[in-house]
Amino acid sequence: MAEVKICGLREPAHVTAAVEAGARYLGFVFFPKSPRAVTGAEAAALSADLPVGVAKVGLFVDPSDALLTEVLDAVALDIVQLHGHETPERVAEVKALTGLPVMKAVGISGPDDLVLLTEYGVVADMLLVDAKPPKGADLPGGNGLAFDWRLLVGRRWLRPWMLAGGLTPDNVAEAVRLTGAPAVDVSSGVESAAGVKDSTRIEAFCAAARS
Numbered sequence: 001m002a003e004v005k006i007c008g009l010r011e012p013a014h015v016t017a018a019v020e021a022g023a024r025y026l027g028f029v030f031f032p033k034s035p036r037a038v039t040g041a042e043a044a045a046l047s048a049d050l051p052v053g054v055a056k057v058g059l060f061v062d063p064s065d066a067l068l069t070e071v072l073d074a075v076a077l078d079i080v081q082l083h084g085h086e087t088p089e090r091v092a093e094v095k096a097l098t099g100l101p102v103m104k105a106v107g108i109s110g111p112d113d114l115v116l117l118t119e120y121g122v123v124a125d126m127l128l129v130d131a132k133p134p135k136g137a138d139l140p141g142g143n144g145l146a147f148d149w150r151l152l153v154g155r156r157w158l159r160p161w162m163l164a165g166g167l168t169p170d171n172v173a174e175a176v177r178l179t180g181a182p183a184v185d186v187s188s189g190v191e192s193a194a195g196v197k198d199s200t201r202i203e204a205f206c207a208a209a210r211s
Ligand SMILES: O=C(O)c1ccccc1N[C@@H]1O[C@H](COP(=O)(O)O)[C@@H](O)[C@H]1O
Pocket: 007, 008, 027, 029, 031, 034, 035, 036, 059, 061, 083, 128, 130, 139, 140, 141, 142, 143, 144, 145, 164, 165, 166, 167, 185, 186, 187, 188, 189
């Protein structure tokens, strides 16, 4: 059984669907280029009535200190997800600035990329193991692209981690079985169109991941 993060939430009905289906992490995207982007005030409204034990994750891509401060003034996030080209030094700075745990996303396309998980594991509190985006992609994540999960078989890192990238209700159980991922993160796999979440797919994903 893996814990679930549903990322890119923009509608109250989908927040409710995720919580009722047992998701432990809800992701709010603070990256204007994303079709899933929200403001700090919108994230605050969406997350106002969450039960205890459900974490609010703020997704940022190479954020400035000013953006982090602006968002955190509006919404009490529990975890900062960094999904850009942040260096280990920048991860440490963001931890110090925000006082929050930081989950660093690392893009994987082949075995050479795995060393980054060890490097970031020294400084980040959590690791997000995602597919590397295609060259020239508009978004550094949220592309519905998977990588070869067999690369992760038998690997262990210094920190808790989540698997992401192209996960769907149909493939998440196999991904968890193969990799042993303790948690999984999904965005486009629970959508009916880019940026439009689907409650039925959210429920099916959570059931499959937690089975
Ligand atoms: O979801 C987005 O719009 C997004 C934008 C910029 C960076 C990351 C983004 N999403 C994250 O990407 C992975 C995988 O998403 P998918 O399931 O393959 O669509 C996931 O961690 C999202 O949090």
